[in-house]
Amino acid sequence: MSQMTPPDAIKEDSMEKQKQMISANFHELAQAPQQGRKVVSTFVPGNINELLMCFDMARNLPEINALQNGMRKKTGRMIMEAERSGHSEDVCTYVKADLGMMAQGNIGPTGETLPKPDLLLLSYTGCFTFMKWFELVREQYDCETSMLHIPYQGDGTINENMRDYVVKQLREEVIPTLERVSGVKFDIDRLREYMRESAKSEEDLVWVLQTAKNRPSPIDAYFGGVYYIGPIFTAFRGTEDASEYYRTLRSEIAERLEKGEGPITPDGEMKDEKYRLVVEGPPNWTSFREFWKMFYEEGAVVVASTYTKVGGVYDFGFRHDPDHPLESMADYCLGCYTNLNLPSRAEMLSNYVEDYQADGLLINSIKSCNSFSAGQLLLLREVEKRTGKPGAFIETDLVDPRYFSGANVKNRLESYFQMINQKRGGGFSEGVAA
């Protein structure tokens, strides 16, 4: 979800727009205390942005701060700072990057100081670390915390009991707390309005992501995808800005599609699509460009990824529903990718490999993130078994530069590409014989 300075080569309107939105948001956030606005910190998976907007609160997303800092190569120091204050090297580096940033004065990615939150909204979706994370943050700020516990889809479905539980929490605890902290009265019609807006963006995003079914794919659904999901997974879902962004994006991609163009990369358009991959797992932020380059240099394009579903799985039909606002909000939270159980994930990945005609599944396993990573080796096997396509496994980290070993990753990727190639019966003579 990187809405940071986009790669220089990408100069489309959508990028410009996104860039503006991002920096405006960081600025707004920094200004919030002066403007008398209340600040809420919350997480990306299962974020209830529409609801928060109903209370005019500025939204701070610690994960986004961490990844933005990661891309700016600032997280190494932050993580060390956190480890110095007693955090184990074994735990999630997003948490440590956040705590490290706080310890170093809470200067946000854009250089503006981030405000102290007035409320920690612990939307506890798909990851236990979130809970500890906010307990740790709370210890520092001693501010109010509101828990929104999202039960896990242990058996692969969302049942009434789960939905009721979430709706009840929203109605009886979260909303009253938000009213109290913000001093704004809850207006359900306002919520409906935002949700209507969300659904528009959702529609366009899904359309864009699905263009990758074409050959060549006009987008990279992972490296490019993380830009595309930026607005909708964060503080913008439900805003008109977001709707406009997705409209623009859609028309740009439609144009590429029409012209039969490949995806745009930091080094310009990728011309020769040689490998189509499905990728599972978050990317590495600290060496994002270097990582991406290893793909497009070899002619590999990612046609579908699960990471672009962490802030909501929309491609199977879910849309925010203004007619059932709280229920659909509950369903949204319950349906995020990390809240799916392993069998559902295996099925989703296998379908992606097939629907997007991929050459195979690549898993980028993240050291930090047990929520994603525990079980990925079984996923790899399952998907290989079901699709008959070869998979590959690499290991990096989100924002800890110590765990990105470029040479290692490159070695594996190269071997993987050569393997796909060999399997197709192709030689190695591209560029030699010709």
Add this chain to the structure above:
Amino acid sequence: MNNFQNGGSAAIVDRCRRLFDDLEFSEVREWKAAEKGRKVIGYMPVYVPREIIHAAGMLPVGILGGGDQLEVIQGDAYYQSYICRIPRSTIELGLTGRLDVLDGMLFPSICDVIRNLSGMWQLMFEDKYVRYFDVPQNYARDIGGSYYVNELKQLLSDLEKLSGKQISPDDLWKSIEVYNENRRAIQDLYHYRAKRPWKTPSPDVYLVIRAGMVLPVEEHTQLIRDYISAVEKEEQVMRDNCRVVVSGVFCEQPPLNLIRSIEMAGCYIVDDDFMLVTRWLLEDVPTSGDPLENLADGFLNHSNETSAKYVPVTSDKGQYLVEAVRKNQAEGVIFAAPSFCDPALLDRPMLQNCLAEENIPYTAFKYAENSGQMQPIREQAGTFADSIKLWSA
């Protein structure tokens, strides 16, 4: 039922040791074979309501990984190097047929690793009953409480289906009572150890409690009672050790040698968070009213604190540990956490801050269930003991 009155504590511990070493779960197999139609349900740390399993006429069996004697060959294939050991050794146990005796598995809500393991189990052992047992992190009676009661009902009806027999409220009452009894026995043992730690070496106490993971609860209660009365009669030399609380060991278990090493290096363990399932509910569950409501109430309002549970009130965080130190007159805390254990390791700094505020000394290290080298552990525990001994008044 076995009677250990004559063999002294050594015989009891010996029996527990055999149960502990037995990765084939032979006694569980025997229990199951003894009567046609018996069913066994496995569960992982940290807490499941065993009362319900018991009421269904089934044997709840605690699965705590493979320890240091299991050669993990296939299990490693499922996990990256940066994930703790317990899920891989559990998979190894499953793949090698050692868990065949289980008719189902419950995966409690403790962390993402165990949570995902529940899905892996569904993919790998398709013919077994598998349930991810989620618990609320909202403790309001009509929000989290009603969610939890519904989850319990779901579990109950699943088990009914599995056993083919109805569970009556009466069954539940009886089960709650035997577990109340078991918890009381365990509390007594803990109190006894806190009073006379030299008479109840921690590795022994560990084994005695651990036996409860596989024995029928009634038998386990008796075993604990027998052990206490045996040690009461025995003389042991009191050593110049300091008193510590061990914290962080609620899921993946350290090798027995580690517990022994802590004691060898000069520390008596006077409280710990091993196998919390046996001490999860802090009070007796009342045996009148609605049994499921009562179990839910116990969970919401009277249960042990641990890293897997959310603490709604900031000032409450970590107080349970300070309390444990006070109550047991401990001189310090040893944080021992499994490597890569997110819940334990993320909680640790907060707990340490609480201790620091109260001037309670602590030390910390990590382990894996198959750690072989105890030298660094002895070094650290020893230094900790040295410093308490040499520097305390």
Add this chain to the structure above:
Amino acid sequence: MKCFVGIDLGSTTTKALILDEEQQILGRGITNSRSNYDIAASVAKEEALVNTRINLVRQSLEPVSTLFENLEEFLSGLERTFRLEQFMEQLADLESVCHTNASGNRFASREKTIIADALRKIFHQLREEAPELFAPGASRKSDFFRDIAGSRYLAIGEASARELGLSFDLLLNVYDRSIIEVENHFGEGDARMMMLQALQRMLKVTPELESQKNIILEKVEQAYNIELEESYVVGTGYGRARLPFSKDHIRSEILCHGLGAHIMYPETRTVLDIGGQDTKAIQVDPSGIVSSFQMNDRCAAGCGRYLGYIADEMNVGLHELGPMAMKATRKVRINSTCTVFAGAELRDRLALGEEREDILAGLHRAIILRAMSLLSRSGGISDQFTFTGGVANNEAAVMALKGLIQENYGEVTVNIDPGSIYTGALGAATFAHRAMEEHA
């Protein structure tokens, strides 16, 4: 004659293998990977050429094999003599470098004389012993100059140091310093000379051949006159990125190992390669194409180098570890496989009164256990299974592996080629051959 060369630049050893147009193996060569990758690659290739020539000599002498009582014996004698020749030359080189290094101003002048004395003594003895090292049936600690000379140097040096009242570390240091230089002296093209000298020598010690001298010399000359045209070279292995080859000439070591194993045993479906610092588990399909693989990452625990540390710690040759471990009578479970801690763990265990053989068996088992987990991560073991890489030379490792395969995967054919260390190079050479075909 067209040749296709595969070079596998491993972390510990560099292997080269030469194929002819029919994809028959002409020759193989190995050397230890040293500080200079280019040189290591050249040396390995040079060794492979030497080996090729010997094979060519065999071919050219075969028509006149009646001249010899036993041609194979004669040839192996020839090779040994050649090796001895080579060894003596390197020894002379080492001696002079050692003397130069020992006269540097690091040492006080009194020390200098003692060291020089010691060196003279050591090298004298080394030279004396050399023929024995290359006698028929002799077992050497290793085939590499560094190791052979090194182990003897240490042994003799320790004794002389004590005798002369000199710190052994000083002598050790002189050696460490000099061996690197010597390894990087690489005299190209004199192999032919040495071979002819060796031949002369052989003829001298086998008087019955005196009369046939000319015809033999002619045949050997003939073999040497065949032009070996290096048509295509493919490099692979750990250090492949540092080879002075263009990208088209480089293949991933995974593919090379997969293909190499397939060429050796076409029924192979699973390949395990344990090298110096990496372990690879590879699945291949019926045409030798890799379908999945796993490698250890970022940590060299449980790889071949581990055995190296153990061998150093026990002061025995790598070759001897396996046989020692085979004598184990009890199972010992070793948990830490950190390569560097290996020595410490060994000492610990010895101190606890455990038997050296038992511990060694435990260590081997520990390595194999790690490999087993990689294997299962890559998709398990299917029939047939091929074990390659340096550690496949070790019988104790092989035994542990076979046992564990049997326990976990049932009956599986386990292939181990005596030349398994060349698997990667064979794959690379095969790729070289294919690349040529594609061009054509």
Add this chain to the structure above:
Amino acid sequence: MTITAGIDIGTNSIKSVLFRIEEGAIEWLAKHTSRIRKRDPNQLAEEDYRWLLKKTDIDPEEVEYVATTGEGENVDFRTGHFYSMTTHARGASFLEPSARSLVDIGALHGRAISIDEHGKVLSYKMTSQCASGTGQFLENIARYLGVAQDEVGSLSLQADDPETVSSICAVLAETDVINMVSRGISSQNILKGIHLSMAGRLIKLLKAIKVRENTVLVTGGLAQDEGLCRALLEQASDQKLEVQIRSHIDSIYAGAAGAAIWGEFRHRKLKQAEASPLAA
């Protein structure tokens, strides 16, 4: 007056000392280090101990307390055993009274310990069960480069453009080093690079235990490596840690000395206990 012995059994070498302590005044009687080099450590420890006694002409009977530390729990001629952080802390405080923390680097371990003015361990942090950045690792590299152990320091001091070592693993770092040699990097720069990477990690340990200021004493065998000590200084200033880093010529004896001093302390305590009427 009390004569005590301290014996520190390490993984690489055995350090033994003999002290005479009178009213808190501590006098060195003798000291000795021997590398274990594949010998039985306990036996070697005993030999060394006897050698010290012989050299100083002291009768075993006169020694009031033989304290072991390190891996000396099983030495049978000892009076008592202390754990090595306890002893290193005390030893450091004795060698360098202004030290408030120490970095102890031995053959297979590295750790940072913070202490108070009496040599009490306040907190510590050690490298995990991984040999990256230990003495053994440095020794291997030095051997590879053909450099003697006592030369390593001075060579490292001559570096002009230290090479960054990236591998976390000691074994893989060896390959890194091979790579460097092949790229023509000088031994000086390689060694310095390794020193910096080790030092970086050690300084991180110091920071992890919240050492902020004052004197840090380097103890253990690697204290004798001036290159490492310099690298520690550089890394400290790089990481903005304002401390003085010192080494003492007897730093390698910190553990043994600490043990001997604690031995005297225990001996006094025990005697008091004996003398006290309650003991009966």
